[in-house]
Amino acid sequence: LNEPLLWERGKPGRSAYSLPRRDVERKALDERYAGSGPDFPDLSEVEVIRHYTRLSQWNFGVDTGFYPLGSCTMKYNPKTNERQASLPGFAGAHPLLPDELCQGVLELMAHLQELLAEVTGMDAVSLQPAAGAHGELTGMLIFAAHFRNKGENRTKILIPDTAHGTNPASCALCGFQAVPLKSNDRGVMDPEAVAALMDEETAGIMVTNPNTLGLFEENIKEIAEIVHRNGGLVYCDGANMNAVMGIVNMKDIGVDVLHLNLHKTFSTPHGGGGPGAGPVCVTKELEPFLPVPRVVREDGTYRLSDDFPLSIGKVHTFHGNFGVLIKAYSYILSMGPELKKVSQLAVLNANYIKERLKDVYHLPFDRPCMHECVFTDKKQQAHKVTTLDIAKRLMDYGFHPPTIYFPLVVQGALMIEPTETETKEDLDRFIEAMRAIAREAEEDPERVRQAPSKPKLRRLNEAEAARRPCLAG
Amino acid sequence: LNEPLLWERGKPGRSAYSLPRRDVERKALDERYAGSGPDFPDLSEVEVIRHYTRLSQWNFGVDTGFYPLGSCTMKYNPKTNERQASLPGFAGAHPLLPDELCQGVLELMAHLQELLAEVTGMDAVSLQPAAGAHGELTGMLIFAAHFRNKGENRTKILIPDTAHGTNPASCALCGFQAVPLKSNDRGVMDPEAVAALMDEETAGIMVTNPNTLGLFEENIKEIAEIVHRNGGLVYCDGANMNAVMGIVNMKDIGVDVLHLNLHKTFSTPHGGGGPGAGPVCVTKELEPFLPVPRVVREDGTYRLSDDFPLSIGKVHTFHGNFGVLIKAYSYILSMGPELKKVSQLAVLNANYIKERLKDVYHLPFDRPCMHECVFTDKKQQAHKVTTLDIAKRLMDYGFHPPTIYFPLVVQGALMIEPTETETKEDLDRFIEAMRAIAREAEEDPERVRQAPSKPKLRRLNEAEAARRPCLAG
Amino acid sequence: MRYLPHTPDDVASMLKAVGADSLEELFAGVPEACRRKDAWTLPEPLTEWELNAHMDRLAARMASAHSWKVYLGAGSYEHHIPSTVSYLLGRSEFSTAYTPYQPEISQGTLQGIYEYQTLTARLLGMDVANASMYDGGSALAEALLMAFRITRKKRRVAVSRAVNPFYRRVVATYFEPTGYDVVELPVLADGTTDLSGIGGIEDLAAVAVQSPNFFGCLEDLEAAGRAIHDAGAVFVACFSEPLAFGIVKSPGSQGADIVCGEGQSFGNPQSFGGPGLGMFATRQEHVRKMPGRLVGRTTDLEGRPGFVLTLSTREQHIRREKATSNICSNQGLCAMTAAMFMATLGGTGIRELAQLNHDKAEYLKEGLLAAGFSAPFAAPTFNEFVLKAPAGFADTWKRLQQQKIVAGLPLARLYPELDGHYLFCVTETKTRDDLDALIREVSS
């Protein structure tokens, strides 16, 4: 079934909205300001419902099937979390209610901060950043505020080649210059390389750990010491926290600032592009710089306080993506200490896939991996089958493809992150599909190159889209 | 994507249910009674979610598209009705609460009864029957009780050939013998035919009005007089009430008992086979026979009363499909006097389709129709294309087929009921598809006979299913 | 109106196409004498927001399980409903479909109901289950009518007085015009059915026993089955709380020929008693005599497995007055809900949840006995039980409403001989603290 664009539907005069009764007089707006209103289509309720019901059917979500998108932690999103976030007491709460009228949400925020501190091992938390990259920005702002407070002028940040793509941009926004750091042949950072680069103009390092190769940065402690010795700070991108909950205490390994992606590790749904939430966790030393307002407790009641003179200020208009925070809170309360099991099973699933596929796909780093594993198309290249082809062909088998061509440090990367919520049976089905595709690449490569054939559309012309952008209808 | 059967999924020990904490001691059940429990598969939450999400994707509903299933009134089911029915105050209400603790639902039932009486023109209403056929049964029980009370022994009921299929079975359940009544060449009942059959052994007549040809029984008043004159009663199957709201007062035209299908006329969703609701509306004279308990009002409070000695008793364990009643109540309150518009537009839509298709499909009764119109495959038979083929081919065009081979009085019937919630654009698309199929029947009949090709499955072997029933896995 | 898409232009052009001048003229087929003369007195349409407020107001006037502690069972049970089940049911591909007459585009409903039939048959220990009946009461009535089709030419059934009295009233209503008789079987001192007299009943087509019965007591179904079969009658086993079969032997394993009852417990909200779910199962040999819809497995033109409605030769649109029943719309979505709930619980879950219901009920029973109540019946119970209250409890019962507690169902109206007796139900929704609070209150 096809579905026209919204404005190709409808007729002027229809409405899908129940207009409230007019119980006051009409007052004309001053002509100088009065406009004619937007050119929106008028639809009836059933037209709206059918439009979006059909659109939804063209989408692949976690509820549809296995979604091993590397670095995105596409775990199952529990339905009970949706119930909690939609409670009228939360959904209908104005962000500027007087403290005494919003004790419920303040308690929730305080408690969630404590829980995230406990999970990460860090000392203090701000829930304000609205996404992972927003957390990075907040972290970099804290770096900047810290050095400003100390009267130091540091302008550079080390960023390893296995870090997430947003990291350099977040640095740049804060005026830092990103200094690339090459990983060694084990796929991790080298202490010597860090030592060589770490100087008095360098504010610190921004690592992703486990890194984007799915490997734990085994020298992190030593590296943190080098950075600290040189007066720098260690930022950790915690997007991959799903691998190490209960296994690693981030403060103990030398991390000063860490952001979390609640929409990855803590199971809040990603919504086809957000909203997410990117809380920032810091050490006691950096706590004064956290965004305001912060929840404080006094005499058994909570209130919001702006009274933190060293704070970087506000990064969000109000208190962050609160609805997302509720879902993560609900998840953590549902799991409790089982969060360690989450990481163990996530790592087990990734290693299982790695072991079962490494004879047919090239594995650039043949070591135990964490929550994800990275293959390449090296073997398939011989038949002129690329990572892109493999990814598209997976759709025909009913799976969402892995992350592709990332990390950049590996040519033609296929980055597979199964997460802990997948059954062994589904992993086995995926493994079979991947093996079948490897066979097809040898025996019938054209079939793989022509994939996908089952979805609504075949491959889309992305070059044309970028050359002549058509961004509105 | 295929989806295995539930028991082909899962592994013993998994669970998708959050077991409440055990806070009391375990006590073994007496061995004589203790069983080993059922052989159910154990699934995780994500497995359950994916299973049913996928199943849902194989279903066509009103939200998916145009569903002109004749006699079923597949109108749009408003989403706000679902909100009302799931309010915790209703959903969590025990049916045996003391009257003073359930005033909300009693008020709702009393009010809904009044509204349905107003819409139909009848005097009194029982909400207890759980479906249309259950309403028919209730109506026949009222007939039986009425004649028992009068000391008359009447054993037969006239049923026209244009009545709904369940009518004879409902009669039979009450010990009445169904006497077939042939329609005339205008597709409606003849007063003379009724007069000829109506005797002292005949309890009355069971009509469907508008009838299943989509025609208004134009002689109904005269027929009712004949029946009444002979001491009989008139039952009206109100499944087609969507055609005549605000147009016809059912009591005025001589109806003594009428049932409504709330899941048709009053927009409650049909749920893939129910639950429905089949309230019964009667005249003052028959009110004493309605099922108990009934809601009565005294001093501003409502209570349930069993104190109706002539009542037929209970037809439902509790108070009928209350959740369905809420949705119908919510719909009626949303529409108010606009219900007349509903009937007008339903009739407009049906006549529009009739006029736009009658040159390519055979129309056995070329008269203004009510809410539905009935075509046949007479013209297409020449190319060995049948009603079934046309129906299946419509699926390829993205539409649900009409009701087929019903009513039986017309050979190869295609019974199309568009309902009032469809836009002219969607009707035009449907008309185009029907016209295209008529062309295909001439030019490429095999294509029509091989349809459908787009759904998940092609035609199913129903004969085999009935010959060797496989009813459980 | 947001549900009516027609613009004035649409109406005009469509009227033109059909050759009518006005909407009124469309009704030319309705003779003047049949036109409604009186005006509507329907209230003006509410906006969505007024409707929300109105319904909130009504719902707030209910002692719902959401905010009250309600110790009532008697055929309607408060069980936790997972948010997964509510979510899945809300998917409108399920809810807005009709009966699956067109299997190619209804495989979701069909496979779902086939799975429901299978899990139900497994739960009840039977070969086949149908796609659902209206509720427990009508399922029992239809089961007894079916027994006449099995036994032929008999004209009497016997039903235990310990069967849910509301079910028995529905049976009485269905039987009234048929000329068939219903004999009531007495209850023994231990709370179970006295079957000793059935040998003497002439023309006996069927005997219906409920377990757990209305008093919560477990019947010895195996012994009952022997006695009933000895009497040459069909053994109808009925139930109102299917969760019991998580730990109690299935009726099928005890020899029942037809098993029927209420499935509301499985994921369906109580909703003031409806929609419920009539579960209905029998042995393979009787399948063509069974009322209601059936989904069967078959294949498509290309041999792929699929599902269809089948054995419709038993149904009204083909057999008309000779159909096995007049049921057409059933409780499809409720059956789907029950299947989702059974799948969610799983075999492991249902055992533990059933055990927990039993254990919590036992805990309250002991507590109340210690608080001065006495037990009239000795038979073991599942999650419901009858106790005789100490003198003056009627006032306590009323007083407890101030604390949002409904402390059991008084039985005097349903069983005059049990004046002063109450039927208590305890499910997993009550915590030990809740139970302790109730015990404390009735002790004070």
Next chain:
Amino acid sequence: MRYLPHTPDDVASMLKAVGADSLEELFAGVPEACRRKDAWTLPEPLTEWELNAHMDRLAARMASAHSWKVYLGAGSYEHHIPSTVSYLLGRSEFSTAYTPYQPEISQGTLQGIYEYQTLTARLLGMDVANASMYDGGSALAEALLMAFRITRKKRRVAVSRAVNPFYRRVVATYFEPTGYDVVELPVLADGTTDLSGIGGIEDLAAVAVQSPNFFGCLEDLEAAGRAIHDAGAVFVACFSEPLAFGIVKSPGSQGADIVCGEGQSFGNPQSFGGPGLGMFATRQEHVRKMPGRLVGRTTDLEGRPGFVLTLSTREQHIRREKATSNICSNQGLCAMTAAMFMATLGGTGIRELAQLNHDKAEYLKEGLLAAGFSAPFAAPTFNEFVLKAPAGFADTWKRLQQQKIVAGLPLARLYPELDGHYLFCVTETKTRDDLDALIREVSS
């Protein structure tokens, strides 16, 4: 645990396949020195039912719009949300998908966002809108940073003091480490921005004005645009209540170069301020300088129309530190919600709903003026306005909480010069009876 499917057997066989003896051994790659030594002190897992009870308790401690009459706006607006929108959003094909990197199986999200971009551009009178920013505040910060990319080599922006103070604080945070300056523009006596001084500001890249502004006042954007362009700066028009554009001229039609603001009003619950929706639009010529994701229309191999993420050459994974912004996850589902809401309202609906908001606000304004309040600003307003309260109102304000009324936002903390002034917001959710009740209360 119901989210973790692994049975002990599964774990054992998988460990065997990877050649590890235990789950602990899987972490061999984490050096001993990096292993967590301290024990968890996380609370024991709650069951689904305990969680429900816990969250119900927290939610009950909120003065939510569900049960209170809250006259607050200031960037977060209470509007009726149709049950259709809530239902559609709940469909997990939308909510459980990631950013649509694989267009073949993400056409639902992609077409939905393309439609959002289109409706947003039409609403704001601009050529193109992006797929969303975090919220109004960060959108404004990004808009001002974008202005530097447009103007090059400038280093100063001016922001009206009548712009939402929370937005301005976010801007300040974003600007702090950049070395760019923010100049605050004063407010005139009529409540609108004084732009007379901008000609004298050196190096001026952009000027940001909000309309309706924080005081609810409508700015004369056309005049503002002329002044700003005369000063050689980029005209950034910002908003917090997009519903206004149902009856107020769009910023694009008045000459704005970048339009940004908060879209929460459109179907997103207030939810204590988030998730919100940063709406962001500009003119075609600046599209490659715009931050955030974009969906574009294209065709597939067979020429069928389809949608893809496009112009990703502006993004971080390609441009790294030279990207137009660091934004990656945005507010996709909130944008989808806004599109559903705009589609639900339609062109006819948004005009009428906006008019109703205006008229109800005017009704309260007049009532309060009659009750002794006074109006500090003369500029026309939409659904918010500032009034100076009569003496002693602070106590009344507090007392009204007993009646579940929050009677406006005291402005003293945000604008010391407006001590004793309150910002009132009235939307369609308040009935005339509500407004009369408030007027009565403050009069007594």
